[in-house]
Amino acid sequence: MSADVDRIEVIINGFREKVSKGSSITALILAYDEMDSAMMVEKNGRFVYPRDYETTVVEPGDVLEFIHPDFGG
Amino acid sequence: MMASLLSAHEALRYHRQLILSEIGEDGQVRLRKARVLLTGLGGLGSVSAYYLAAAGVGRLRVVDKDRVELGNLNRQILHFSDNLNEPKVYSARDKLQRLNPLCRIEALHEEITWDNGEELAGKADLIVDGADNMETRRILNRISLKKRIPLVFGGVDGLSGMTTTFIPGKTPCFECLFPDSIHPKAPPGVLGPLPGIVASIQALVAIKFLVGLPHGLLDSKMLHIDGTTMNFRMIELEKNHRCPVCGGHES
Numbered sequence: 102m103s104a105d106v107d108r109i110e111v112i113i114n115g116f117r118e119k120v121s122k123g124s125s126i127t128a129l130i131l132a133y134d135e136m137d138s139a140m141m142v143e144k145n146g147r148f149v150y151p152r153d154y155e156t157t158v159v160e161p162g163d164v165l166e167f168i169h170p171d172f173g174g
Numbered sequence: 175m176m177a178s179l180l181s182a183h184e185a186l187r188y189h190r191q192l193i194l195s196e197i198g199e200d201g202q203v204r205l206r207k208a209r210v211l212l213t214g215l216g217g218l219g220s221v222s223a224y225y226l227a228a229a230g231v232g233r234l235r236v237v238d239k240d241r242v243e244l245g246n247l248n249r250q251i252l253h254f255s256d257n258l259n260e261p262k263v264y265s266a267r268d269k270l271q272r273l274n275p276l277c278r279i280e281a282l283h284e285e286i287t288w289d290n291g292e293e294l295a296g297k298a299d300l301i302v303d304g305a306d307n308m309e310t311r312r313i314l315n316r317i318s319l320k321k322r323i324p325l326v327f328g329g330v331d332g333l334s335g336m337t338t339t340f341i342p343g344k345t346p347c348f349e350c351l352f353p354d355s356i357h358p359k360a361p362p363g364v365l366g367p368l369p370g371i372v373a374s375i376q377a378l379v380a381i382k383f384l385v386g387l388p389h390g391l392l393d394s395k396m397l398h399i400d401g402t403t404m405n406f407r408m409i410e411l412e413k414n415h416r417c418p419v420c421g422g423h424e425s
Binding site for chain 2: 115138139141143146147148150152166168169170171172173174
């Protein structure tokens with residue numbers, strides 16, 4: 102059986118990506134090296150609070166954006 | 175025929191917005207009565223101040239401690255080459271008064287701090303953020319919450335920017351979303367049109383709020399602008415009910 106059955110397709114920062122089924126946002130932040138204390142996560146158009154990263158699991162077709170916030174003026 | 179609420183000069187000056195059903199004479203009078211605190215006259219504040227004054231906001235209090243530097247002029251379009259070394263607030267006041275003598279510009283050449291913030295906000299109906307750092311925004315957030323004054327946030331970095339409106343009791347606050355202090359190592363690169371876009375949207379939201387339009391105020395929504403891809407994305411925001419600053423309280 103192909104290992105692909107354990108992978109799902111999601112869109113991360115505008116790119117189609119195959120990730121492990123059951124991946125949490127925390128796992129994806131680590132996998133995509135997006136650690137930044139001020140970083141924002143958007144999932145399917147909604148802001149996700151950091152306290153929910155561990156328990157928020159991506160589903161096939163989910164759209165995730167890791168956004169580095171802008172504080173310049 | 176009912177007497178006009180506006181002078182002949184005002185009717186002519188603001189004609190193109192007065193004929194909008196969303197504004198009209200009543201809206202224009204509301205703008206004339208409005209007081210706005212605008213902090214920061216850099217890339218963002220240059221543009222939002224210009225549009226607010228042009229639209230006929232009655233009182234605009236601008237606060238900035240900085241002086242005009244040569245490296246500001248690629249984006250801070252309220253300041254000119256002959257304003258170098260001048261306090262930005264005085265450079266701005268000069269242009270804004272020439273633009274619209276009906277708008278009372280109060281220029282305060284000082285830093286907004288935890289100590290003076292509330293006093294500087296005074297009786298403002300709205301705070302427009304033109305700051306360039308997180309600390310000032312935290313101060314503005316606390317003033318906004320304490321005095322229940324909505325805060326129109328804007329920020330830029332490189333080729334991206336974002337804006338949202340924090341309304342006490344209704345939306346998340348700035349520190350719901352950004353609880354940690356961030357101190358950038360160096361000022362970010364900025365291409366002039368980017369703060370121009372963000373600040374234009376801030377000014378649009380501010381004017382709509384001041385005339386009493388209830389929709390499209392970017393409350394509980396953050397507009398994120400990616401100038402590289404030209405994607406404009408709306409992000410839905412929910413309150414953080416565990417926010418130690420606002421507690422996510424209802425009104």
